Amino acid sequence: MSCGTKSSTSIVKIGGGSSGGGGGGCGGGGGGGSGSSGGRRSGGYSSVSSRRYTSSGGGGFSGRSYGGGGSRSSYGGGFSSGGSFGGMGFGEDTGLLSTNEKLTMQNLNDRLASYLDKVRGLEEENAHLERLIREWYQKQGPTGTKDYSQYYRTIEELQNQILLDIDNTRMTVDDFRLKYETEYTLHQSVASDINGLRPLLDQLTLARSDLETQFESLKEELIYLKKNHEEEMRGLQTQSGGDVNVEVNATPGINLMEKLNEMRCEYERLIENNRREVESWYETKMEEVNQQVHSSGQEIQSSNQQISELRREYQSLEIELQSQISMVDSLQSNLEDTERRYNMQLQQIQGMIGPLEEELASIRCEMESQNEEYKMLLGIKTRLEQEIAQYRALLEEGSYCIQADIKRQPDFWHSISCLAALGSSTKEEHRQEKCRILCSIWREISFRDEKCV
Known part of the structure; x- marks a missing residue:
């Protein structure tokens, strides 16, 4: 089982024995650090995320090395075939682990499951309350912003019409x-023309007045000549009216009357x-x-x-x-x-x-990164599935070896039971004892691996 919990997309139970499988984690056993962007599996619950796999599983083994220690991919599981191999401990059905420890592990597992169910229920209740609050705000809350785009268009048209009227005016x-x-x-110009024609009108008026004066003077001269002529005629008539009898013996003179008449004519x-x-x-x-x-x-x-x-x-x-x-x-x-x-x-x-x-470029970059991450995760998933199949086969093959080893190597299994009995004690002497036991287990496992190879 796994102590570590995380809000993730799913919780998958991987591996584990049929009875008491997947020890370690909460009860004790160190090791199994998680990589920064890798996958991790343990005998208990594994938190799976779309970006990152994290779990704090109880001790496991990396590669072919058994025991505690951090690695990029750490696996914790159990061998179960009449016995179980937990994070740091192995047990039989007759039990290297006591009944109290089994009950404690089962209780912890049940508490974890109930805790997860409670968290899930609280999340659902929170989502339901948020939905109710949104509905209440939609019904009772303040109305949303009104759409004034139509009024803006009308105002813009009126402004354009006013500007057009102003331009026309x-x-x-x-x-x-x-x-x-x-x-x-x-x-x-007409006034200036009139003013220019006035001197010409004055000139014409003066010329007309001159001509009229000349006409009057000539008329008076004619009258004067007529009067003089009449006076001369009367004078000549008076002169010719007297009886003068003069007899002159002279040559006949000129007829004066005739001459005068001729002159008068x-x-x-x-x-x-x-x-x-x-x-x-x-x-x-x-x-x-x-x-x-x-x-x-x-x-x-x-x-x-x-x-x-x-x-x-x-x-x-x-x-x-x-x-x-x-x-x-x-x-x-x-x-x-x-x-x-x-x-x-x-x-x-x-x-x-x-x-x-x-934003589009960032989305594309994010899509590319997510695509690469998806490909990487897909490859990791494929490799993990292959490793799971491989380790499952190894577990199935190793279960028989473990039973035989239990019979052949009582000291080895006694060391494991002592290590399990120490549990997660933090005392210095217990820590030293655990280190000594782990070293002996490590040497034994290494020796066995060399024999298997």
């Missing part, structure tokens, strides 16, 4: 500002011609001035219309250019925001991928 404000600036510039003709010429010149000048004013007004109007059309076209092109520029700016800002957001998401994903890759 900003673009509209920029468009109205551009329209105001273009209209203000057009107003300023000539002057009247000249005056009329001058008047017609002045009127025609005035009319032609007025027509020319009116035509010039009309043509200049039409030209100014057409120029203003052309300027207005060009300015409207320039304004529309400027507005379109500004709208395109603002659209490009908004698209660039959206592109930058999108790139920034996706870069942040990519960094987050990469940050998540890094630990996952490390």
